[in-house]
Amino acid sequence: xxxxxxxxxxxxxxxxxxxxxxxxxxxxxxxxxxxxxxxxxxxxxxxxxxxxxxxxxxxxxxxxxxxxxxxxxxxxxxxxxxxxxxxxxxxxxxxxxxxxxxxxxxxxxxxxxxxxxxxxxxxxxxxxxxxxxxxxxxxxxxxxxxxxxxxxxxxxxxxxxxxxxxxxxxxxxxxxxxxxxxxxxxxxxxxxxxxxxxxxxxxxxxxxxxxxxxxxxxxxxxxxxxxxxxxxxxxxxxxxxxxxxxxxxxxxxxxxxxxxxxxxxxxxxxxxxxxxxxxxxxxxxxxxxxxxxxxxxxxxxxxxxxxxxxxxxxxxxxxxxxxxxxxxxxxxxxxxxxxxxxxxxxxxxxxxxxxxxxx
Numbered sequence: 001x002x003x004x005x006x007x008x009x010x011x012x013x014x015x016x017x018x019x020x021x022x023x024x025x026x027x028x029x030x031x032x033x034x035x036x037x038x039x040x041x042x043x044x045x046x047x048x049x050x051x052x053x054x055x056x057x058x059x060x061x062x063x064x065x066x067x068x069x070x071x072x073x074x075x076x077x078x079x080x081x082x083x084x085x086x087x088x089x090x091x092x093x094x095x096x097x098x099x100x101x102x103x104x105x106x107x108x109x110x111x112x113x114x115x116x117x118x119x120x121x122x123x124x125x126x127x128x129x130x131x132x133x134x135x136x137x138x139x140x141x142x143x144x145x146x147x148x149x150x151x152x153x154x155x156x157x158x159x160x161x162x163x164x165x166x167x168x169x170x171x172x173x174x175x176x177x178x179x180x181x182x183x184x185x186x187x188x189x190x191x192x193x194x195x196x197x198x199x200x201x202x203x204x205x206x207x208x209x210x211x212x213x214x215x216x217x218x219x220x221x222x223x224x225x226x227x228x229x230x231x232x233x234x235x236x237x238x239x240x241x242x243x244x245x246x247x248x249x250x251x252x253x254x255x256x257x258x259x260x261x262x263x264x265x266x267x268x269x270x271x272x273x274x275x276x277x278x279x280x281x282x283x284x285x286x287x288x289x290x291x292x293x294x295x296x297x298x299x300x301x302x303x304x305x306x307x308x309x310x311x312x313x314x315x316x317x318x319x320x321x322x323x324x325x326x327x328x329x330x331x332x333x334x335x336x337x338x339x340x341x342x343x344x345x346x347x348x349x350x351x352x353x354x355x356x357x358x359x
Contacts, residue, residue: 002205003140004053005060010135013060014126018117020053025113032103055082064127073271078328088260091253098250136188139205142181149174182208219331222283226323229290233259233297233316244302258310262293262317270325282326290319 008016027047034040059078066074096104153170160167188204211217237259241252266286273282293316300309 001052001056002143003135004049005056006135006140006205008053008057008060009128012126012128013057013064014120014124016053017057017061017120017124020050020057021113021117021120023047023050024054025110028106028109028113032106060127061124064125077268091250091256094249094251094253098248136205139181139184139188142177142184143205146174146177146181149177215330219327219329222327223324223331226287226290226320226327229294229316230320230324233294233313233320237313240300255306255309256313258314259317262314262319263321266318266321266323267325268321270322271329273322274326274329279326279330283323286319286322286326288319290316290323293317293319
């Protein structure tokens with residue numbers, strides 16, 4: 001996400017979005033017609049890279065197309081649609097798997113991509129940031145390696161245990177690489193005289209100055225924490241529905257509808273509440289609602305009916321939608337329009353949570 005945010009700043013965000021959409025459609029078709037596990041994994045990796053470009057450029061487009069006084073509402077709508085897609089996927093995917101060839105789970109992306117391409121070409125204006133200096137390949141390597149270490153460590157902890165030397169080494173290596181990445185970005189941002197000429201010629205992936213803006217820092221952190229809770233819920237519920245209650249994949253997806261409804265209510269209602277009582281109060285209230293829903297959910301047992309589960313999942317969804325929409329809007333306000341790297345950092349933090357949670 002960070003490298004693609006940098007490419008969008010340099011070569012044009014609309015152009016990178018179009019390329020990412022086209023690549024995502026091609027990778028989806030490739031996955032559907034894969035002839036082996038290795039080919040399928042390669043196709044999904046390519047789709048992941050393309051998907052990263054779509055997410056970052058879509059968020060950047062929101063900041064470009066809307067004035068500051070309208071941006072909060074636009075981000076709320078974006079957050080609502082974005083996070084409603086997570087529980088919607090199992091519903092549609094389960095329905096397709098129960099009735100059609102499994103490859104349609106991926107081929108359904110192709111017409112969606114075509115519609116999106118038409119919309120982007122017709123509606124999204126071109127924008128770009130600074131193109132000074134060379135691409136920061138060192139920063140890309142450090143950041144990618146750091147996240148890979150953290151994700152691998154968390155994934156292996158499930159089988160090896162947190163005390164495993166492999167897990168500890170992966171987590172330590174990932175943390176150290178991210179620290180070095182932060183120091184490297186600080187050097188590039190400040191352009192210290194001690195830095196070599198080649199370092200000063202590079203454009204940093206993220207302007208470290210953004211982290212001196214409280215709204216940006218806390219918005220990113222709170223969005224990350226809320227995403228962690230959301231992925232925990234989305235990871236646990238399908239297993240409860242299928243392994244404990246014995247429902248099929250589409251039945252499991254349909255039982256996520258109360259969570260989806262709560263997300264919609266929270267995400268769409270966050271913006272008017274923020275204008276009325278302020279972002280801080282809305283965030284505190286959103287986390288309180290989220291916590292109440294999770295406390296209720298901890299009492300779930302095999303004897304509970306769907307009414308109880310739908311009640312606490314809808315409450316949890318409302319809290320998640322409120323916090324994510326408000327925190328994302330707060331983090332997206334301060335960065336100048338010319339810095340897609342700031343938006344990419346927000347998205348990358350949430351994406352890392354998604355990957356670790358799914359593992």
